[in-house]
Every structure is written in C-alpha cells, then in structure tokens.
Amino acid sequence: MLLVSTNRGNQAAGRKRRRLTLTSKRAMMGYAFVSPYIIGLIAFFMVPIVQSFIFSLNSFEVVEDGYVLIPNGFEYYRRALFVHPDFVRNLVESLLDMVTNVPLIIIFSFFAANLLNQKFRGRAAARAIFFLPVILMSGVMRTVDSGDLLQSSLGLTQTDSGGGTLQAIELARVLFQTRLDPRFINYIISAVERIYDIVSASGVQILIFLAGLQSIPPSLFEASNIEGATGWENFWKITFPMVSPLILVNTVYTVIDTLTNSSNSVMELIEEIAFSQNNYGFSSAMAWIYFISVMVVVLIIIGIISRSVFYQE
Amino acid sequence: MELALGKQKGLLHKTTETRHRKRTLNLYTLSLYGWAVVRGVIVIGLCFLILYPTILKVFVSFMSENDLYDVTVKYIPKNPTFENIKKVWTAMRYPQAFWNTLKISLMTSIMQLISCTFIGYGFARFNFKGKNLLFALVILTMIVPPQTIMIPLFLHFRYFDLFGIVSMLTGKKGINLLNSQWPFMLLSATGMGLKNGLYIYIMRQFFRGMPKELEEAAYVDGASMFRTFYQIMLPSAVPAMVTVFLFSFVWQWTDTFYSNLFLQNLRVLSVALGSISFDITQQIYWETGVNISLSPVVSSMYTNTASLLVILPLIVIYLVAQKYFVESIERTGIVG
Known part of the structure; x- marks a missing residue:
C-alpha cells in the first residue's frame, strides 16, 4: 500500500520505477x-442502522416533503418494555419456542443427513424430497400454512383434533411406563x-450437514x-468431531x-x-x-x- | 465388516476362526438387512410427511364447496371442478402478478449471484486490511432482523438521493424509487438483499475449498487476476452458483417482507397470496353486488389453491435444477 507512486512512474521512461509488490497488488484486487459489498454495507446497512437508532429516540412526524424528528429520549423503550401489553410476552414466547425447537431441528437434521449419506436405492430421489421444504416452507408459504384450517383439520399441523394427537397419547402412555423423567417425556411428545x-x-x-459429512476423508474410516x-x-470418534464445527454453524443459522x-x-x-399505526419511532x-435480544442469544x-x-486446523 | 474384524482379533485357531466368521457374518448380514428395512421405513415415512401437505393442496384445489363439508370425501372430490382455480386466478390477477414476480425474482437473483460470487471470491482468496472485520460484518448482517433497518430503508428509497446530487440538480428531496424494481436491484447488487449474507458465506466457503495451484498456474502463464477468476474459477464454481441462484430465486419469489415494504401498487404473487380471501370477497362483491363473508373452511380452500399456484412454478424449476443442486452438495463444501 505504501508503494503506490503511479503519478510519476509512467512518464519517466528510463527512471527506475517502484512497482507494486504482488502482495499489495493482490490486496488492491481484494478490495x-x-x-460492492463495502458500498452496500455503508449505504444500506450502517447508515440505516444508525438512523433506526436515532428514530427510536425520537418521535417521528411526517410533514409535507419529508419528516421531522422530535426528541423523545428512551420513552419508547420504556413503553415497549413496561407498557405495551403484547410485546414482552411475544418476545419471551418466541425465545422459549426457539429454545425448544432448535435442539430438535439440529438433532433431526443431523440424523437425516447421516441417513441420506448412506448408500441405498432411490437416494437421489429421497435427497430431492428432503430439500423440498426449502421451497415449500419459505417466506409467505410458512405464514400461510402455519395457521391453515384445512391442513390442520386433516391432521397434520398441531391442533386438538385429528389423528396425530391420538397417536401421541398412545406414545405418551408407553413412555410414561418407562419411568423416565416426566419433563423429558413431555419434551419428546411435543x-x-x-x-x-x-x-x-x-x-x-x-x-x-450433508456437505460436511461428505468432506470427511474416507481414509480416516479405513x-x-x-x-x-x-x-x-x-x-x-470420527464423524461427530469432524462435523462439530457445522453444529455451531447450523445452530446459529437455525x-x-x-x-x-x-x-x-x-x-x-x-x-x-x-405500517398500520405509522408509529416509526416506537x-x-x-x-x-429485539435485535439486542437476538444478538445476546446468538453470542x-x-x-x-x-x-x-x-x-482440524 | 467392523464387527467381524473385531471379533476375529486374537483368534488363531483356523477352524474356530472360519466357523466364527461364518456365524458373525450371518448375524452381520442379518442386521444389515434389518437396518435397510428400518431405514426404508424412516425415509419413506419422512418423504410422505414432507409431500403430504402439497398433495393435499392438489386435491383441495379441485374440490367444490360441497366436498369440503362432506365427511365421506377425504381426498378425491366427488364433484371435481376447476371453479376454485378460475376464481383464484382472476382474484390474484395471476398473469400480471406472475410476470411482475418473475421479472423481479429473475433480476434480483441474477444480480445477487453475480455480486455474491465476486464478494465471496474476494473474501476467500485475497488478503487485505480489515478483511476479518468485514467478514464479521457479513455475519452481523445475517443476525440483524431486517425489521430493524426497514424504516430507514423505506425512507431511503422513498427519497432516494445519492450524495445529495438529485436535490442539487432539481431542488427536490430525492427520487421516489418505490413501486419499481430499483430497490431490489440496488440491494442485490451490493450484497445487501434478502439473506445475501448466507450466499456470500456459501461462495466464500466454496472458493476456499478450491486448490490454489489452479490459480497459480494461471498467473504463471500470464493471466491477469480477473481473467483467472472468470476463466479458471468460475467454470468450476457452477455447482455452488446453482445452489445460490436457486435459493435466491425461490426466497425472492416467496418473500413478503421486502415486497410489502417496497411495492404497494406493483402486484406480486407472494403479496397476492397473503390477501387472497379479501380479494375473493371483493371480486364476488363486484360481480354480484352482494357483500358476503367467506366461511373459514372455504377461505382456507382458496388459500390452499392460491398457494399451490404460487409454488407450482418453483416446483417445476426445482425439478429441473435439483439434479445439479443435489449433486452439487458433494462439491459445494459448505464447511465451517
């Protein structure tokens, strides 16, 4: 970086020119x-996030040709935490949901990846179907399906009616006979x-996980x-430690x-x-x-x- | 095999060894078959579980209202009809919404593919000051809920003004870019779009896993760094690129967050799906002049039909791409 002296370099022909070293050339190429990312980071991430923090400390008034901000201190934070009837409840509920769901998702996906990594007939088809939820349950589909009446009455998603729960009761009876910890049993049933x-x-x-499993060198197993x-x-001794970095990646992703x-x-x-109440500051x-709670959980x-x-390295 | 080998250790007597191996091998093959059966049941069961709701949607979309209330009808409707599909088709204004969605999804996913490939390569292969900090910020952009920056982004594109140039020239407070594809394009081109952190991560991991010797050979032969990138690295990055393209196309297609934020008047499928029951009552009102409210079951039937219409194009694309996609996993190497 120190060696950039292109101003004079080209003109003076016989003069000894100091050229960029390969390292600094590569650094320039890296930049x-x-x-594009640096531009985006500043324009569409840094600036908005600072602005959003400023908005949260001000009350927001739309006027003709723009908006004005009226200083408000931490009033909105106080209102969100202590006054609003639903916010804290929703926040705690979604965190609790996350705590119960994430281990299940990780365990299931690890199991499924191990299953799909084995050789059997129809493996390609099984893989294609297992990745289908990436499409079927993305974005709006997840929102629509999770509260859908017909889906639940015909017995798939969780409700009080339908066949799914009946079988779970049967399972519960069997499990309770094993005299395990009831909390554990309830977790399994849920x-x-x-x-x-x-x-x-x-x-x-x-x-x-599957990509990780396939990157384990077969010589280890041999x-x-x-x-x-x-x-x-x-x-x-082999599969689990080799895949363990991905457990971290997957947990954070989930x-x-x-x-x-x-x-x-x-x-x-x-x-x-x-957007319904137009209360941007609040x-x-x-x-x-919410962002801070997510951040704390992830950390x-x-x-x-x-x-x-x-x-391994 | 492991079992058999383990048991064989220390058995020196030849006859006992062969007898022993015979028995353990039998047990071994038996357990192998047993596991194959169990595995088959698990795999088929889970596949069924995943496919069931979609299959159900297909049946429901051909049902008439009477079939819904008929207890004897579980899957196959007694009076199959195209009425639902027709109604949903017109209420969603399907052709127009489809075209808008296709335009936006295709353009954003191509932009995201290009930008994330570049950025991922930059992070994977070059050393420069602040690289680790920048990459940590990639992870941070994934963690920050988009709702945190949604209002500033909204205002940003409502009064879009790069470095104050527009207000200097025209005296107005920026250009309104809402209801166009420009917000999507700008966000995607700079790697800030929907889930772009993940795509950058995938591309970076892929390029990191490529052997360095390839590039070095190209440099020695006199190729520039850029030429090395697009002639040597890009062709071998196709599997990872297919994965990124498929993800970004699908997630843009079904996204409601950015679509609701930037497009109020431009109709896209995901938003149309969210308001389908309302749109159908509106349509009935215009046609007959009667203001009815749909029963929950009927409105659910319309929602299911509409969601089938939304994902159908995606399923077609998936069927075409899945071969590359599933194969690509082996070479994508998304390893932490």
Missing part, C-alpha cells in the same frame, strides 16, 4: 472484488406432535476399521432463521406498528430491543458450543 414443523424447518441444515473400531465408535422469519410474532408486531425501539450459543467444537 476491488469486495467493493417433538412428535410438531414433527412436521421440525422437518420443514431443516432443509438448509440437512444440506450443510484406518479405524483396520484398527478394529465398530461403527458406533467410528461415529463418535436460531437466526426461527427468530427473524416473517411469521414470527414479534416481527409481525413490529411491522404492524410501523417500532424502531421495539426492533432494537451465548456461540460461547457455549464453540468450547466443545473440534477444529
């Missing part, structure tokens, strides 16, 4: 490749009842087989996906306040509280999981 939600939220995660390891040992998808109740509330304050999860992750 060139990333430059998982069985929500199996469709879980399966349909794991498309991308299965994809990521060596351990020669040493006499069983399949079970192979799984825990948390973000469940907390920021548009059918999330907090998100709906924020959008409603912004909505920005809520969005900031906690990274802190917990990254301790037990195995990195």
Whole structure:
C-alpha cells in the first residue's frame, strides 16, 4: 500500500520505477472484488442502522416533503418494555419456542443427513424430497400454512383434533411406563406432535450437514476399521468431531432463521406498528430491543458450543 | 465388516476362526438387512410427511364447496371442478402478478449471484486490511432482523438521493424509487438483499475449498487476476452458483417482507397470496353486488389453491435444477 507512486512512474521512461509488490497488488484486487459489498454495507446497512437508532429516540412526524424528528429520549423503550401489553410476552414466547425447537431441528437434521449419506436405492430421489421444504416452507408459504384450517383439520399441523394427537397419547402412555423423567417425556411428545414443523424447518441444515459429512476423508474410516473400531465408535470418534464445527454453524443459522422469519410474532408486531399505526419511532425501539435480544442469544450459543467444537486446523 | 474384524482379533485357531466368521457374518448380514428395512421405513415415512401437505393442496384445489363439508370425501372430490382455480386466478390477477414476480425474482437473483460470487471470491482468496472485520460484518448482517433497518430503508428509497446530487440538480428531496424494481436491484447488487449474507458465506466457503495451484498456474502463464477468476474459477464454481441462484430465486419469489415494504401498487404473487380471501370477497362483491363473508373452511380452500399456484412454478424449476443442486452438495463444501 505504501508503494503506490503511479503519478510519476509512467512518464519517466528510463527512471527506475517502484512497482507494486504482488502482495499489495493482490490486496488492491481484494478490495476491488469486495467493493460492492463495502458500498452496500455503508449505504444500506450502517447508515440505516444508525438512523433506526436515532428514530427510536425520537418521535417521528411526517410533514409535507419529508419528516421531522422530535426528541423523545428512551420513552419508547420504556413503553415497549413496561407498557405495551403484547410485546414482552411475544418476545419471551418466541425465545422459549426457539429454545425448544432448535435442539430438535439440529438433532433431526443431523440424523437425516447421516441417513441420506448412506448408500441405498432411490437416494437421489429421497435427497430431492428432503430439500423440498426449502421451497415449500419459505417466506409467505410458512405464514400461510402455519395457521391453515384445512391442513390442520386433516391432521397434520398441531391442533386438538385429528389423528396425530391420538397417536401421541398412545406414545405418551408407553413412555410414561418407562419411568423416565416426566419433563423429558413431555419434551419428546411435543417433538412428535410438531414433527412436521421440525422437518420443514431443516432443509438448509440437512444440506450443510450433508456437505460436511461428505468432506470427511474416507481414509480416516479405513484406518479405524483396520484398527478394529465398530461403527458406533467410528461415529463418535470420527464423524461427530469432524462435523462439530457445522453444529455451531447450523445452530446459529437455525436460531437466526426461527427468530427473524416473517411469521414470527414479534416481527409481525413490529411491522404492524410501523405500517398500520405509522408509529416509526416506537417500532424502531421495539426492533432494537429485539435485535439486542437476538444478538445476546446468538453470542451465548456461540460461547457455549464453540468450547466443545473440534477444529482440524 | 467392523464387527467381524473385531471379533476375529486374537483368534488363531483356523477352524474356530472360519466357523466364527461364518456365524458373525450371518448375524452381520442379518442386521444389515434389518437396518435397510428400518431405514426404508424412516425415509419413506419422512418423504410422505414432507409431500403430504402439497398433495393435499392438489386435491383441495379441485374440490367444490360441497366436498369440503362432506365427511365421506377425504381426498378425491366427488364433484371435481376447476371453479376454485378460475376464481383464484382472476382474484390474484395471476398473469400480471406472475410476470411482475418473475421479472423481479429473475433480476434480483441474477444480480445477487453475480455480486455474491465476486464478494465471496474476494473474501476467500485475497488478503487485505480489515478483511476479518468485514467478514464479521457479513455475519452481523445475517443476525440483524431486517425489521430493524426497514424504516430507514423505506425512507431511503422513498427519497432516494445519492450524495445529495438529485436535490442539487432539481431542488427536490430525492427520487421516489418505490413501486419499481430499483430497490431490489440496488440491494442485490451490493450484497445487501434478502439473506445475501448466507450466499456470500456459501461462495466464500466454496472458493476456499478450491486448490490454489489452479490459480497459480494461471498467473504463471500470464493471466491477469480477473481473467483467472472468470476463466479458471468460475467454470468450476457452477455447482455452488446453482445452489445460490436457486435459493435466491425461490426466497425472492416467496418473500413478503421486502415486497410489502417496497411495492404497494406493483402486484406480486407472494403479496397476492397473503390477501387472497379479501380479494375473493371483493371480486364476488363486484360481480354480484352482494357483500358476503367467506366461511373459514372455504377461505382456507382458496388459500390452499392460491398457494399451490404460487409454488407450482418453483416446483417445476426445482425439478429441473435439483439434479445439479443435489449433486452439487458433494462439491459445494459448505464447511465451517
């Protein structure tokens, strides 16, 4: 970077010219490749996020040809946390939902990836179907399907009627006879009842795990087989540690996906306040509280999981 | 095989060894068949679970209202009819909405593909100051809920003004870019669109997994860095690019967040699906002059029919692309 002296360099022909080293040339190319992102980051991310914080501290008045801001302090934050009837409840509920769903999604997608990694007839078709939820349950489809009457009355998504719950009761009876911890049993039963939600939220995660499973060098398995390891040992001593970085990636992805998808109740509330009630300041304050809670959750999860992750390098 | 090998250890006597192997092998093949059956049941069951709602939608979309209330009708309607599809088709203004959606989705996904490939390559192969910080910001853009920046973005495109040039020239407060594809294009071109953080991440991981020798060979042969990129790296990046393109096209197609934010008058399928029951009552009102309210079951029938119409084009694309897509996983190498 220090060696840029192109001003004079070209004109003086016989003069010794200081040229860019390869390293700095590559650095320049790097900036060139990333430059669209830098522009976007400043124009469409940094500036808006600062603005949004300013909005949350001001009350927003639309006037002719623009808007004016009236300073308001942390009033909106106080109102969101202590006055608004639904905000805190929705926030806590969606965080709790996330805490119950994410482990199930991770476990299921890891299981499914292992399944799809084996060789069997019709594997290509099975893979194609397992990734279908990426399409079937994206964006508006998720919102529409989750509250749909016909789907639930014909017995798929969770409701009080329909066949799904009856079977879960049977399962519950069997499980309660095993004398496990009732809390654990209830968790399993709730998982069985929500199996469709879980399966349909794991498309991308299965994809990521599968890519990870396929990047494990087969020589590791060959060596351990020669040493006499069983399949079970192979799984825990080779597959699991090799894939563990992806458990972190997938957990973070799942948390973000469940907390920021548009059918999330907090998100709906924020959008409603912004566009139905035109209260931009209040909505920005809520969005900031939400953003900070998501951030804290993600950091906690990274802190917990990254301790037990195995990195090859 | 592992079992058999494990048991064989230390068995020196030849006859016992062969007998032993025979027995364990039998047990082994038996357990193999057992597992194949269990696996088959699990895979088929899960596939059914995933496909069931869509199959149901297909049946429901051909049902008449009487079939809905008829207890004996579970899947196959007694009076199959195209009435639903026709109604939904006109209420959504399907051809127009389809065309708008196709235009926006295609343009944004191509833009996103180009920008994310460039950016991902930049992050994967070059060392420059602040790279790690910038990449951390890529992750941060994924974590920030889009609702946090939605109002500033909305105002940004409502009064779009790059460095104050527009207000200097015309004296107005910027141009209104809402209700056009420009907000989508600008966001995608700069890697800030819907879930672009994920695409940048995928492309970066892919390029990181490519052998460096390829590029070095090209440099030695005198290719410029840019030429190396598009002649050597791009052709081998096709699988990852298919994945990114498919994701971005599909997610843009079904997105309601940015569409609601930037398009109030331009009709797209995802927004039309959200308001289908309302649109149908409106349409009935215009046709007959009677203001009826749909029963929940009937309105659900229309919603299911409409959502089938929305995803049908996507399923067709998926069927074409899935071969590349599923194969590409092996080479995408999305590894953390």
